Every structure is written in structure tokens, then in C-alpha cells.
Amino acid sequence: MQREHLRKGTWLQEEDEQLTSFVARLGERRWDSLAKVSGLGRSGKSCRLRWMNYLRPNLKHGPFNVEEEQLIVQLQKQLGNKWAKIAKRLPGRTDNEIKNYWRTHLRKKAQVQQGGDFKHKLESGTQDLNQQSIDMVSKDYSTGKVSCQDSEWETKDSSMDTLPLSDWELRRSPYETRILDWIAELKKGYCGKELEQDCNSTGKCNHNPQEFEEGSDSWDYSGSLWDMN
DNA sequence: AAATCGGTCAACCGCGACTTT
DNA sequence: GAAAGTCGCGGTTGACCGATT
16 A cells, blocks of 8 residues: 655644645544645644644734633633643634643643642632633624634634535535536636736645635635535 | 753654544 | 544654753
8 A cells, every 4th residue: 555655743834824724624524535625745633733723813822921821720620631631712813722731831830839829829819710711702603703803713614504514514525526527617616816926736836825715716716616516 | 162961842752542445 | 334534632752943051
């Protein structure tokens, strides 16, 4: 069996852009297939991780504020190392980010200050604040309505739902074949105009993914893509 | 100035759970 | 119902960078 060589290590901006454009079109699922058809030479797992931890819209990336910090400590105490669950309570933060932050900052801090001010604050003075945050965020998630900066993501997310579910039931061969057809079509048509110079022979387009999302005929392409007739 | 150390964080790995065939 | 494929999670690694010696 032939083992294909998969790229590892740090992602290049070019790869990020390519991944973003494919996720915008195909949605956040079937990562293995997406990885294959994108021509990135990465594993599906790697693509998913990059998207979830770095490229996904509305991720915060900046330093954690005091509230977030306290919430993490509080939730870690309640839930243990269930970083994915904790991350769901902190909009814009990823499980990986929280896990790293816990390991490098909070764990030590909690140990050092065990029995001291920090612990005392967590257990008493800031309890209300923490509970407020938990309640607020939980409520938002449970109703499916995410406040402020997450609303944009919710819109994008739900826009993926506009893809007929049945299309996703198409499996590997026809699915991938269709996507490859689409790529060829895209190269001929879309790239044939203003993007011609940005597309190379491998089908890679060095193109701002925003143009896919915001372009007026963006989903028209997906329409033709999923139309198997 | 160079070497070493320690902190940070992006990315990888292994595994279990879930889904699809 | 079994096997294969896929996803998601948590732990770990390694590259990078600033601080210290």
C-alpha cells in the first residue's frame, strides 16, 4: 500500500488561506476528504486542529483577562481537565488554548497561592462573578444564541446548515470526485477571470478566502457543486 | 557575546467514542 | 452486528524566544 507523504509542522499563511476557503465551502466536517481534495498535503486531523484552534472566526487569541482566568480555575475545579467542556463556557477560546494556559500559568499559580489570597478570592469573593459568567455563557449556549462577538460565527455556522444535509450523505467517491470536478471547473471559470494569475497548476489559488465568502455568487458555486444530476 | 535555561504555545499523537458501510 | 472510517479529546512534544548566567 502506498503511503502518501503528509506535511507536518507549522502552517504557512498560504495553507491557512487555502484551508479557510475550503472550509467556507465544504463546512466543518469530513476533514479527511477535505484535506485530500484541498491538496494541502496535510492530514484531516491536522486541518481540523488548525481550523478549530486558529482559523475559526471569532477566536480571541489575545491574553486571558481576569474574569476568564478565574472562570477557568473555577471550572477546572468543578470539571477537572475537561478542557473541551470548559472551552464551551468561554466564547472565543479553544480547549487547546485553555489547556496550555492552565498548564503554564494557572496550575502553578493555584499551587503557589494555595491557601492564600488567590484561593480565598476564588472560593468567596469572586464566587458571584464566576457564577454570573457561568450562568450568562451557559444560557447563551443552551439557547443557541451566542452573545456579541459570537453572533457572526453563529451566522456563518448556521449558513453551513443551508447546505442540504443529504449532500453530506454523499460518500467518498462521488463526493470527492465531484469536488475535484468542481476544482477543475473553478480553475477554468472563476480563476479564468481575475484570478488566473493566482492559480497554479495544482489547483492552488493564492486567493483571499473572504472573496469566496463575500462574493455574490459564492453559494451558487456550492449549488452546482452539490448538484449530482 | 555565547551558552544555557525556562516559559510559552502551536501542533502532533494515541485512544476512545461515534458514525457509516 | 462487525468492520472501517471519522471525529473529538486530553496528554505530550518540540520549536521558538526572552531572560539569565
